[in-house]
Amino acid sequence: MISLVIPIYNEELLIEKLFYRCTQALSTITEDFEIICVDDGSQDRSLEILKSFHKKDTRFKVLVLSRNFGHQAAYTAGLQHAKGEYIAMMDGDLQDPPELLASMHQKLLSEQLDIVHGKRQKRKEQWGKKALIKLFHFVFKRFSQISDVNDVGNFSIMNRKALNAFLSLTEKNRYLPGLRFFIGFTQGFVYYDREDRQDGEAKMSTLKLINLALDAIFSFSDLPIKICLYTGLIGMILFFFAGLYTLISKIIGIAIIGWSSILLSLYFLGSIQLLFMGILGEYVFRIYKETQQRPIFIVKEFYSEERNYNN
Ligand code: UDP
């Protein structure tokens, strides 16, 4: 059995297409599948439409979260409810072609892999967004010790063994593509060109994307805290020599009485201190969130009753 998990947040324009393309694509692999759409607190007619398709085919299941928890949480919720032996993840905006799942599944079986990721060769997003994504992958790759994450997103398929390991990770700041690499096992790639979303507006605002990137960087590398450390060290060395210079110029009597230099260094030091306090604050906040032990998501309803789908 194959489970396909799809997070849905205000995608009313796309659900019909999604339903037909996914059921079609999965039937080419097996008739024994389930599609778990996780409604992440949609405010439009998404839930209503999802439920109407569930009535049509109960393999199309609807997991309703109690509010908007963000798409990484929605994926986690869906994965926890998946019953299949093989479990796939895909965004609900059809940027990733569900038809590719067949070859991803094929690769998983024939090469005896545990996880197959879809790796994007081309992207069709706007250039600004594309540039930000590139920058993020560049930084993440250098500092996380996970080099393969380049151009890999949520689109993937894994077996039960990998999923169980994946679900055992309970941290609250979740960057799923990174976590998928973290668990290890044997992993492979299928290459594809990524489309632009098929309809509607992007549901991940720029701010949400930046937050996700920060989650990824803070939870997978010590780069931010290293920046503090090294800047502090370099600053100390610089100020040692500056101090030495002032002392000597005082002794030999060429000291300049300069307001501007004092003001400038004050501003400089002040802003650096604020920046680093912010970075420290990020760590403290993350530790605080982990210790609160709040759930990653809360389920309101689950539409999944079985019926014979052949008639
Ligand atoms: N999504 C979600 N909750 C959110 C934001 C987005 O479940 O708070 C879903 C959305 O419906 C879509 C997927 O996550 O199926 C990816 O969203 P989007 O395409 O807007 O993200 P991007 O392509 O910009 O990464």
Ligand code: MG
């Ligand atoms: Mg998208």
